[in-house]
Structures are given as structure tokens and as C-alpha cells.
Amino acid sequence: MSPLLLLVLGLLLPLLLLVLRGRTRREDEPPLIKGWIPFIGKALEFGKDAHKFLKEHKRKFGDVFTVQIAGKYMTFIMDPLLYPNIIKQGRQLDFDEFSNRVASFAFGYPPVTSKFPGLKEQITRGFILLQGDNLTPLTESMMGNLMLVFRQDYLDQESSWKTAYMHKFCNSIMFEATFLTMYGKPPSASRHSGMSVLETDFIKFDKMFPLLVAQIPIWLLGRTRAIRERLINYFLPHQMSCWSHSSEFIRTRFEMFEQYDTLRDFDKAAHHFAILWASLGNTVPAIFWVTYYLVSHPEALQFVRQELEDVLRLSGVEFSRDKDVTLTPAHLEKLLYMESAIEESLRLCSASMNIRVAQEDFSLRLDAERSAAVRKGDIIALYPQAIHLDPEIYEDPQTFRFDRYMQNGQKKTNFYKRGQKLKHYLMPFGSGASKCPGRFFAINEIKQFLSVILLYLDLELEEGQSKATLDLSRAGLGVMLPAEDVRFRYRLRPV
Template structure:
């Protein structure tokens, strides 16, 4: 009996191998691997940057890789990126998100036909995170950052840190950033449980969120949720937090979330749980990458005290504060206009994003067509295939960025303004820094996210002296989220602080 089962398994495996795709004329080089469905997924997950660079050296700037059931054509030369953006009709970003988000967050697909115009309305709602709408969001975020920092860390309660004498407290840097940014962002977007100013169960919500977030790469990789232990139960707990009857009791909800709630209420086909799942998805979008981005921005500044002092001096100059002391008022408020004047801080944040981001810009082919790369080259693309840009390879290109592994806080500033001149093969790049995607797939909340990070840094630099603890090495990237945005640190590191 066992020999029959083994024979059937072998025959099935051979059939899968025979069914593998064959490269057609004018198509890019094809790399499939030998593991059915997974293809080269394990190699890519282990070290995506090294995997792609190795294949670029072997096959050139364009090649197709089979990963987790998808044929993905990688465009490795950033000089070719503008050509990809021009194919808006044949290449669509929303198809991928409409497939991925329901699997990860547990709500019905927006593009299923059951919810006419919902996708367009949701996209329009993102305008409330941009332009003049950033002013009230910045004011609210500043107030909430002050609230959380002062009550949990500056008022003697300790929060995620512990006292170590001589005025110093110590704790995990990632845990500290997560504790502050998670709650302040939540309060800014979703509001507070009136008449209280803070949600009493925020620590538990963050713990559940962290558990879900750890499984998120597997969900996106189409691993069934029932194979992931308690992940489904954790997700259900998180979703219940956003049930409409609960959210209705919250005060000072942002216009952005209020608008999204109004859109969801238009569709009777959505259950209350479906609506809550949409709000949970937006929470992940709001903090899933912002928290690790905040960690890296702060980590690099603390690790390079020269950078920290330079950014602090700029901040004091913009706020017209004496450089040798902290703020005299009990609560600092920094306007959106003042944030926009912090060019050196912008450069420091952008440099940390360059070093930590591993997003993958993807678009699904809507038809068979010839993808024009430049005046000389075109490749054949099949309907359903994915065109992928992987900007991390560009961010680490020594031809574009001198000594790319090194943090250079003023890399993106020149003559007091943002530097935009970066070159490849002697040609100026249109796209040279892409932590937030590109074109139609660019993160619509990127301006809000960068403002949040800068506000957090401003308050810490004004209120605190900051140091990394000695003898623990440097922070390393965890590549398990490769392709999904900002990489987490492989482990948390200890830091210490004291009030200035």
C-alpha cells in the first residue's frame, strides 16, 4: 500500500514538473526552481537582495522568476522604471491588492462586483491624508505624542522602560517606538473613548497586533490561515475592536476615518464584521510600516551622535530655542510649517528609509503585450504575470549612492535643500529613492507617515538625552518581510534616556 502511495506521489510530482511553463520567443529569461508552487520562493525569502543581484549578473536587467504560484518579471535597472509607469492600461496595481487584502484581513474583495464604486470612493478618501488636510492631522498627532510620552515616559511611570540611576531610564528601543507611535497614531486617526483621553486596553491591542503582524508575510504568501496556529483567532479579536457600534462611541475621529466609515455604511452587503475588518486593515496600513520606520530613524540618529546633534541644532534653530537646553514650556507644539523647514531631519529620515525599506512595486499584466523598456528593447509579457520593481537593489547600488551600506545623515541635502541629482550610467535618475512605491501604487499616506516620524523625533530630541547601551552590536535587518515595506530589526536593542 505504501509503495502505491509513493508511486502516486512521484507521478503527481512529475506531472507538476511537466506542466511547468516554457519560455516563449521574446520573453525574458525564466527561473522556475524545482519545488512545485513555491518555485524560487525560499531563495527569495532568505535574502531577496542577494538573490536578485545574483540573477541580474547572470541574466541581465530583466528576468522572470516563479515565486509562490506567480510568474514575476523583475526590472532591475532604475533607468527603465519610467517606462514601466507609462503602461497604465496594461499594468494594474489594484488587482493585486484586491486579491491580497481580503486574504490577509478577512473581508470580501472590493472588486468582486458586489460593491459598485466602493474602490473609487475609498481611493478618493485618501485625499484627506494629503495637502491642507495634513495640518489638522499634524496638530492632533503632536498633541497625542505629547500625551503618551509625558504620561508614560516623562512623568515617572516608566512605561516600557526602567530606571537605572543618575536620571537615566533604559528599555528596548523598538518596544519604546512601538508603544508611543502605535497609540498616538491610533488616537489621531480613530479618536478617543470620550470622556477619557486614552483607550484603556491599548497595550493588549498592540500585543495582538504584533502577533498578527508576525504572520502577515505568510498570509500574503497565501498560506491558509488555519495552518497558522491562533492567527485567525487573533485577527478576529482585532477586527471586533472596530465594530461600528464601538467606533460610534469614540470622539475626535479624523475626517479620513469618518469618511471611510461613511463609505462602508453605504453597502448593505457588508456585515458589521466586514466593515470592522476594513478599519483593521487601515490600522495595519497606518502602523505596520511606520513603527519600524520610526525605529530605524531613531536608531541611526542615536548611534551616530554627530547626526543627532546636527539635527537637534537645526530643530532648535527653526523653533528659535536656546541650543544648550530643552524646552521651557511643559508641552511643545510644532506646526506643519515648522516641520517643513527641517530639511536636515528630512534627509536623516530619508537615509534611514533607504537603508531599511524592502518594498516591492508590483503590477499585474491585464493582457498579453509587448513591454517597451527603451528605444532598443522590449519583452513579451503574458496576461496574469506580475511586473516587479525591487527598489532595495537601487538603494544599495554603489554607483548611485557612495558607500551604500553606511548611514550618511546628510546624503539627501545640498546647499540647505533636498538633493535630487543621483545618476546611473551617467544619466540622471527620475526615481532614486522609493520606500513608498511609485506611480499609481505609491502609498497615499506617505506624507502623514513622514510627518509622524519627524514629530516623534522632534519631541525626543527636545525632551531627552539619548544613547544606545554598549556591548550589544549593531541592529540587523530581518528579511522575513522582504517585499512588504520597511524591514523590522532582527532583535530589539537596548537604549537609555534621561530628561534634558
């Protein structure tokens, strides 16, 4: 045996032994579940059905336990009464480092580090342009663009029944309406050319997104690198500078990135592409599910439609097939039963995982009596789907009830676990510092989409097809897609 080979074996043997032996539980640490495959741990079982996996392990090990998943050690907190203590942890639990690493890997821009002084802070400040008073012009712009796309593609048709696939239908409208609202319009035209090609590439990229989040090298994912590059190239600065009527949010980000000479144009474009995914990746499937549930429950659909018509009538809003409907943020706020239906759909279809990374070895305070030792680099995870499907919190949790979040004509917020009122009972948008900054706009645009289709269209599911089910491959990442698209039919209403 050659000296070089002996040297290599000598270097690799300790590493191999470390991997095979793995980690052992220390005093005061939660129960440790490693699985029998080194490094992989329980990743395969978790990926197959995360909710079922966590439910079974909660029954065996209690409300707090640590699982080895693909080389990471994740401590799951399964009791929602403990969530407030975890969410308010600041210095010792961090979200930014994890999200920055994952986002830069998935979207292809360099991590936002000290190499770009002040950029992280400017990006964070920019999200205020999606909230508060800034929400009004954004919502108004979305209303106009939604009607533009809907009218040209669907209203200017004959009134006979037409068949379509529901997710494809929702995506085709929202993709372009969102793009126009966020990024603006081309010079001397109301709509961009090539949107269908861009949308097709986006869908292909989105299918690979869970693998990119898992940090599978992009060169292993077929043509994904080429597809991502085509998507990014659409947002190069010299092209975006020609577009008009872009949102203040995007204009501010554009000007911000232009301040950094160390950012290549391709890197700037990748940041803009990331916002496109953030604007659509969860909103479109959320729109699909609430549309599907309402069309599946005609009584609920009619109730929500009547609420909408009543709000417009009392506000003196007129519309017809030839006149666009306009819903202001004030109108949208009054659609309480519609909002309840949206929240109920999110309860049933969202499976986001709220993640924090331990910055040091420390004792994590769970409640007044309990603590758990965690190690630096460990991931602390909240899995809200466990709340959303808990029969103690939600009666008959697998059933869609459009008015579940209404009580005596008002928004219902009192949900209980072991007799104690929950602070966190619905968490589709994350929590604490990691809560989605665009959540208010997302709810508004879902309401706008529903309003348009309910006012202008009759909708029915096609007969002879199975009930829609969730694509579990996206569990942990947000709103899940349907495993298969759903056929439905629509026609113009006599309005």
C-alpha cells in the same frame, strides 16, 4: 484497480505532467529561471535573501529576467533607468486586482468587487483626506496626541537614566498616539483602556503578516485567526460610533461603509483594522531605524537636534518640561536635515516590491530599443532596494550618512546611473498608482516623534551588544523590522 481510482488518476496525471514540465521560454521573452522544485521554483532562495538573489541573477541574466516563485512568474526589472516606462504603463499592467486580493485575504474582509457598487471608487477618493490641506489638521492632532502619551508615560518621571528596548519604546508611543489621531478618544476619557492588550495582539498579527500576504491559509497559522478577530472586533460600528475627535478620514470611511447593507458589521470593522495596520506597519519600524541610526551617530544626532532648536527659536516657539512643544507643518517643512536622515534610514531599511499584474499577453516597452514579451497573469516587479544599495548611485551604500540627501543647504535630488540622472532614486513608498497615499503624513509623524524625543531626552545605546540587523523575512513588503531589539538608555534633558 477500481474504475473510480482509474478515473482519478486519469484526471490527475495530465495536471502532474503539466506541473513537472512547467513553462518554457517563448521568443522575445526574458530569460526564464525556474529552479528544480516544481511549482516552488526559486521561492526558498528568494525568501532567504531577496536582494542577494536578485543581484546574483542580474549578473548572470541581465537587467530583465523572469523567475518562478511559488507558482507565480515574476519578471524583475533591475535597471532604474527603465522604471519610468514601466510605471507609466496603464491599461496592460494593473495593481488594484493584486492588492485587493491580498488585502482582503490578510485582513479578513470580502474583496471589493462589483458586489459593492461604487465602493472601490469611494475608497480611492477618500485617500485625498490624507494629503494637501487635509494634512494640516491631521498633523496637528498627531502632535497633541503624541505629547499626551509621551508626557503621561515618560515626562512625568524622575531625571535618572532608564533602560529600555528601542523598538518597544517607539511602538508603545506611536501605537497609541496614532490610534487616538486616526480613530479618536473614548467618551469621557483622554485615552482608551486596554491599549496594551490591543498593541500585544497587533504585534502578534504583524509577525504573521508576511505569511498572510503569501496567502498561507490562516487556519495553518496557529492562533492568528482568533487574534485577528479580536483586533477586528475592536472596530465594530457600535463601538466606533461612541468615540469622539476621530480624523475626517476615518469618519468619512465610517459613513461610507454604513451605506452598504451587504457589508456585515464585522466586514466594516475589518476595513478599519486594515487602516490601523497601514498606519503603523511601516511607520513604526521606520521610526525605530532613524532613531537607532541617529543614536548610533552622536554627531548626526546633535546636528539634527541643533537644526530643530534653531527652527523653534527663530519661530518663537517656547517649551519646557511643563509646557508641551507644538510643531506645525510649517516647522516640520524646515527640518531638511532631519528629513535627509529619515530618507537615509528608509534607503537602508526599506525593501518594498512594486508590483503590477499583466492583464493580457503583450510586448512590454522597456526603452526606445528594447521590448519584452510578457504573458497574462505574470507579475512585473520593481525591487527598489537594488537602487538603494547600488554603489554607482550611492557612494558607500551600506553606510549611514544623515546628510546624503542635502547639498549646499538644499534638498539633493540629483543621483545618476551610467551618467544619466535618475527620476526614481528613492522609493520606500512605492510608485505610480500604487504609491502610498499616506506617505506625507508618515514623514510628518516621524519628524514629530524625533522632535519630541530629541528635545526632551538624552539617548545612548547600551554597550556590549551587536549592531542592529534587518529581519529579512519582510523583504518585499516595506520597511523591515530589526532582527533583534536594541537596548538603549534615556533620561530627561534639562529643558
